[in-house]
Amino acid sequence: MTEPSQAPLLEVSGLSKVFETPAGPLKAVNAVDFILREGEALGLVGESGSGKSTIGRLVLRLLEPSAGAVRFDGTDLAALPPEAMRRLRRDVQVVFQDPWAALNPRLTIGYQIEEPLRLHTSLSAAERASRIAEIVERTRLSAALLARHPADLSGGQLQRACIARALVTRPRLLVLDEPTSSLDLSVRAGILELLGELKRDLGVATIFISHDLGTIKLICDRVMVLYLGTVVETGTTAELFAAPRHPYTMALMSAHLSPDPRQRRRRILLRGEIPSPLNLPGGCVFASRCPASLEACHAQRPPLVALDHARSVACLRAGDDLASLMGAHT
Amino acid sequence: MSLLSIEDLHVHFVGEDRLGRPVTARALNGVSLTLEQGERLGLVGETGAGKSLTVQALMGLLRAPARLVRGRALFEGVDLLALDEAKLNRLRGAAISMVVQSPKTSLDPVRRIGDQIVRIQQAHAPVSRAQAWRRAIDLLEKVGVADAERRAMAYPHQFSGGMAQRVLIAMALANRPRLIVADEPTTGLDATVQAQVLDLLTSLVREEGASLLVITHDIGVVAHYCDKVAVMFAGVIVESGPVEQVFGAPAHPYTQALLAATPERIEAGGKAPRAGLPPNLRALPEGCVYSDRCPIADASCRTEPPQRLLALGHQALCHHVAPQREALA
Amino acid sequence: MSDAASSPPAGSWLRTLPLRLRVMARHAPTAFAGALIVGVFALLALFAPLISPHDPMQANPYDVLKPPSGQFWFGTDGAGMDVFSRIIHGSCLAFGIAVPAVAVAMLIGVPLGLFAGYRGGMPDEVLLRAMDALRIFPSIILALALVAATGKSLGNIIIVIGLVDAPIFARLVRAEVLSLRHSGFVESAVAAGNTRWRILFIHILPNAMRGALAQSAVRLAWSIRVSATLAFVGVGVQPPTPEWGAMIRQGAEQMVTGEWWVALFPGLALVLLVLGFNLLGDAVQDWLDPRRRTGVR
Structure with missing residues (x-):
């Protein structure tokens, strides 16, 4: 685990995104704050509508934030003119969920891995070729595939190509948006092993977006749990998984199905389903489904309160013995 | 006797490649299981x-192009693969009933939820509409649809994905399948x-x-x-x-x-790459x-x-x- | 890699061509027929001076309105010119007008559609309304009026036909661009730091051409028809240039007096080539339709 010593590489504050829809404003992300240090891996976990992918796109400025700042190495990306932002993309790269869609079907794999080098560096053709050879070996992509088009590759190979493309400029921040969700289990394992290895060897700071707790636990140093565009809990991976403090984190963990049939689950049954982000409840966003909710929870939104140096929870009852209140049974 | 017994089921896909040469993809190669x-x-x-x-x-x-090559699927002793369409x-x-992956597309978008559960009952047994409707409400309550009387009048698009899946479960249970x-x-x-x-x-x-x-x-x-x-x-x-x-x-x-x-169960940064390619059904090993x-x-x-x-x-x-x-x- | 065994190695395209053609003839007979017709006319056009037995523009007062014979296969017209030779040279003109006209249509329509689809908003709205307005006029009438107004030169005819046909390509490309704009690889291209210019021309455009290319054979057929129509009503290519429409027009006068061959043969040639392009166009559209491209996996 990385020791929090240096100044943060990424500092996100008050980040919000409202989408104007025909049905009214949709609040996808509500005043999210977080920091990311050099070499650190932060996991964003949540279900659909949690805003985790939107946060990723806001950080990458593929979407314009409605409010807030995204400070990368001191520069506010949200306020950067387009051309300066484009040049900065050398340092901020991304791997998306669907490798079948993420590559241009008409260009060769080799060209697409090389493209960021052409865009951001003045390396000679020979230097580019050696950089590509290096990254191709690192991502364990067969060099023979470079001349192929995306349609000739399997999902796992495509995702390795996407990772190679994202890393070829040696970025300082990498956003991984559900990079393994659309892959088969055994393919996924290979990609996860690769990502773990890259994290160890390259030390690039990572935002890892996933709905899968098992994957998050494997890759991330810290975790941020999101529900309806709001951070409900954040902490180091080890502590958060050992002792979740927010009722939603508890429920999410109890809903995770481990592959071990002997591992008994603490079942926390939630009422109903995730409300529509089109009309967010006034109080705590989770109150409508929370087994431990009080009157007060519906009235006011609980702030994210630091419990210790690493853990913050947004729950009025964070001090109570929630585990027994949640009606967890085995 | 097992409720369901699949014996040596073989299914091939038969087609042609771009040059018109016959190609066979061996998709099922002797599936046997009992339930x-x-x-x-x-x-x-x-x-x-x-x-x-x-x-x-x-x-x-x-x-x-899927083609049943051989095999049997005995359900309560009757071979499903040999039945004609009417008996099936x-x-x-x-x-036998089914719950499928995409609830939203499996429900008839222009018919009320309750009516769909009524129809599936009436398709298999001579029940009155009132009787079938009552059972539909019961079923919806059973699968946890709150306010079932009113929700039975709703259309599929008014249900979330999870709720639609519950409706499909209710429909699957309607005729007391085995x-x-x-x-x-x-x-x-x-x-x-x-x-x-x-x-x-x-x-x-x-x-x-x-x-x-x-x-x-x-x-x-x-x-x-x-x-x-x-x-x-x-x-x-x-x-x-x-x-x-x-x-x-x-x-x-x-x-x-x-x-x-x-x-x-995996270790970050471990081991050699895994063979992650899906099997090539056109060229399976001996x-x-x-x-x-x-x-x-x-x-x-x-x-x-x-x-x-x-x-x-x-x-x-x-x-x-x-x-x-x-x-x- | 799993599919590598089934796809022929690169470079063998020419070697497997006869086999491919046989497969095509068996599985897509209409496409094969279309390709055959267009191919034959293309060869005629290409080698017209070598094939045609007579000079197509050589008037011969001694051989006026001769019926088909060993000397004049398709007979002669009112000026004594050989109809067969004129049809062969006419195919040269048919391609010579249609191909550049469709090129002009694409040259105008594709960038318009690309720009409108990518920018969205006002420019898109303006383009859509302008195209709707153009659609009020039947395109043949529009072409007729434009040629009449600008002059009957070959260049004008080509430009006018291309101009009238451009909205079709603009629409097709715009529709593709609209869906591509939010596709995964375009988002990836933005995230990788591509300039707007590169995103448009390297990432979007090559992928947006499918519909336009699929339509091009059908548009060639249409252009041939329009140029013949223009010539037939007298605002297109002028006699004695061997243009099929103009030949039909001349022959129409002889039809009543019994010299049927003057109009019939150019008419048949026109019908045949238009049919060929249409068959080919249908096949190309089918082939490019993603739903059709599901073979055995």
């Missing part, structure tokens, strides 16, 4: 394993909703004394909601048995690889279908692997299953 009354069986595998195709064959839903229709939706086939019933649902739906499905199945066949790629679903598991690879069931035994002591190299690939990517394959794997009994009900299709476990049986 007893009241059992919950998970059929698990990755892309190209043939899980869904097995169900399609079973339900009489195979369409060209009498079974489907009644004695076998429920659930094809990826919770894929696409959120984790907390998935748990709700699976809890509901399995408890209702137990209540009704029906059997459940769950098709899934999710190891966790099988681990926590099934009694037995059958692991598929390239159209073959390579290992099957009670969940605790198969997951606790996987014998077949593919099962071992599959379980080792779950995030819970003998064992897994032999071209198996770490312990040798010359003997060029021949058909034997079905090895490892413990009561636990069997694996492999030349090299651990000998001490074999002795145990």
Whole structure:
């Protein structure tokens, strides 16, 4: 685990995104704050509508934030003119969920891995070729595939190509948006092993977006749990998984199905389903489904309160013995 | 007699390549499995394993270019594969019902939810509309649809994904089936909703004394909601048995690889890359279908692997299953 | 890699061509017929001076309105010119007008559609309304009026036909761009740091051409028809240039007096080539339709 010593590489504050829809404003992300240090891996976990992918796109400025700042190495990306932002993309790269869609079907794999080098560096053709050879070996992509088009590759190979493309400029921040969700289990394992290895060897700071707790636990140093565009809990991976403090984190963990049939689950049954982000409840966003909710929870939104140096929870009852209140049974 | 017994099912896809040469993809290569009354069986595998195709064959839903080559599927002693369309229709939706992956597209968008549950009852039994409607409300309450009287009047688009899946479960239960086939019933649902739906499905199945066949790629679903598991690879069931035994002591190299690939069991930055390509059904290896990517394959794997009994009900299709476990049986 | 065994190695395209053609003839007979017709006319056009037995523009007062014979296969017209030779040279003109006209249509329509689809908003709205307005006029009438107004030179005819046909390409490209704009690989291209220019021309455009290319054979057929129509009503290519429409027009006068061959043969040639392009166009559209491209996996 990385020791929090240096100044943060990424500092996100008050980040919000409202989408104007025909049905009214949709609040996808509500005043999210977080920091990311050099070499650190932060996991964003949540279900659909949690805003985790939107946060990723806001950080990458593929979407314009409605409010807030995204400070990368001191520069506010949200306020950067387009051309300066484009040049900065050398340092901020991304791997998306669907490798079948993420590559241009008409260009060769080799060209697409090389493209960021052409865009951001003045390396000679020979230097580019050696950089590509290096990254191709690192991502364990067969060099023979470079001349192929995306349609000739399997999902796992495509995702390795996407990772190679994202890393070829040696970025300082990498956003991984559900990079393994659309892959088969055994393919996924290979990609996860690769990502773990890259994290160890390259030390690039990572935002890892996933709905899968098992994957998050494997890759991330810290975790941020999101529900309806709001951070409900954040902490180091080890502590958060050992002792979740927010009722939603508890429920999410109890809903995770481990592959071990002997591992008994603490079942926390939630009422109903995730409300529509089109009309967010006034109080705590989770109150409508929370087994431990009080009157007060519906009235006011609980702030994210630091419990210790690493853990913050947004729950009025964070001090109570929630585990027994949640009606967890085995 | 088992409730369902699939015996040596072979399905091929027959077509032509770009140059007009005939091509055969061997999608199912001798699938055999049995399901007893009241059992919950998970059929698990990755892309190209043939899980869904097995169900399609079973339900009489195979369409060209898929071709049934041979095999039987005995349901209460009757071969489903030999039945004509009319007889099959009498079974489907009644004695055998199905819960599919995409609830939104499986419901008729222009018909009220309640009416759809009424119709499926009236299709199989001479019940009055009032009677069927009452049962529809009962069923909706049973699957946890709050305010069922009013919601029965609603249309599918007014339901969320999780709610629509509950409606499909209600429809599947409407005619008191003895076998429920659930094809990826919770894929696409959120984790907390998935748990709700699976809890509901399995408890209702137990209540009704029906059997459940769950098709899934999710190891966790099988681990926590099934009694037995059958692991598929390239159209073959390579290992099957009670969940605790198969997951606790996987014998077949593919099962071992599959379980080792779950995030819970892999080490970050570990080991060599895995052979992650889906099987090429047009060019399967001789003998064992897994032999071209198996770490312990040798010359003997060029021949058909034997079905090895490892413990009561636990069997694996492999030349090299651990000998001490074999002795145990 | 799993599919590598089934796809022929690169470079063998020419070697497997006869086999491919046989497969095509068996599985897509209409496409094969279309390709055959267009191919034959293309060869005629290419080698017209070598094939045609007579000079197509050589008037011969001694051989006026001769019926088809061993000397004049398709007979002669009112000026004594050989109809067969004129049809062969006419195919040269048919391609010579249609191909550049469709090129002009694409040159105008594709960038318009690309720009409108990518920018969205006002420019898109303006383009859509302008195209709707153009659609009020039947395109043949529009072409007729434009040629009449600008002059009957070959260049004008080509430009006018291309101009009238451009909205079709603009629409097709715009529709593709609209869906591509939010596609995964375009988002990836933005995230990788591509300039707007590169995103448009390297990532979007090559993928947006499918519909336009699929339509091009059908548009060639249409252009041939329009140029013949223009010539027939007298605003297109002028006699004695061997243009099929103009030849039909001349022959129409002889039809009543019994010299049927003057109009019939150019008419048949016109019908045949238009049919060929249409058959080919249908086949190309089918082939490019993603839903059709599901073979055995």
